[in-house]
Amino acid sequence: MLRVEYLYWLVGALLIVSAWLNLRERRHAMGAFWLVLSAPFLFGNFVLDAHQRGSTWPAQAMGLAVIALGLLASRSRLSVREDSAEEHARRDSESLRLGNRLFMPALAIPAFTLILYFGAGALSKQGLDLLDPKALTLSALGVASLLALIAALRVTRAPAVEAIHQGRHLLDALGWAVLLPMVLATLGGVFAATGVGDAIAALTSALIPVDSRLACLLAFALGMVFFTVIMGNAFAAFPVMMAGIGLPLLIHQHGADPAILGAIGMLTGYCGTLLTPMAANFNIVPAVLLELPDQYGVIRSQVPTALTLMFANILLMLLLVFR
Structure with missing residues (x-):
């Protein structure tokens, strides 16, 4: 069985390689940032086991590492390594040769994820666990990403080491913003634990x-969008809105289907992601890296899509969650 920890270790290994390459180029702050970040991926299970045994020093060390990440992030700049004239010419030549085939590996990730998820789920019911049943979706996504990487190497005919170098360059370009989804998801859990949902x-x-299904559903949907705009990530908004409106009012009082409500409700929250600069890794960082003249141009372009999708999701919830 492929345990999800193996995928974490693979991510940690990539971060260590990125740290070593940055340190070798005397980019000490960036190198140290990736080195510190690799620790939770490599030693997360050790910290959890130590906590369960009553030992607190690993968790305290991880807390110091979080502080160190903040300090290192303040010393690192978002920047893209400039290509040489030869590299630029090679990229243009390869893009013309490959054409739309360049998109095949990226599109393969969701396809492989669905196949692996449902396939592994069916096999698990027969007593054969190929992927970690405790994190089936994440395991399927990780394996799908590896399969897509192999497909990308076959399409581009690039050596395997090129994937490591390009992955490192992408990490350097994103910098501290790569942490935002994880940090904001954790923030949602903190808010829920401190009673914000109540x-x-x-x-x-x-x-x-509260006796009106429509009023409660609108409050839940619009609240998902509003809190996502504030916190920058639907993962942060979801536990708060589900604890405050979804569970007590829609599910317990009005009998809403929790699976449908959760799935479409989360997608509704992503409409807020399209509307906020707080989702910096999606909306601000790309504009900076691509040197777009309007820093908020990405958000402005996404407004019609966000509003259309929000109204469509509300309509779907009205039709489906109370069946």
């Missing part, structure tokens, strides 16, 4: 007629 529930009960 406060949302009390506020909702005071402002809307």
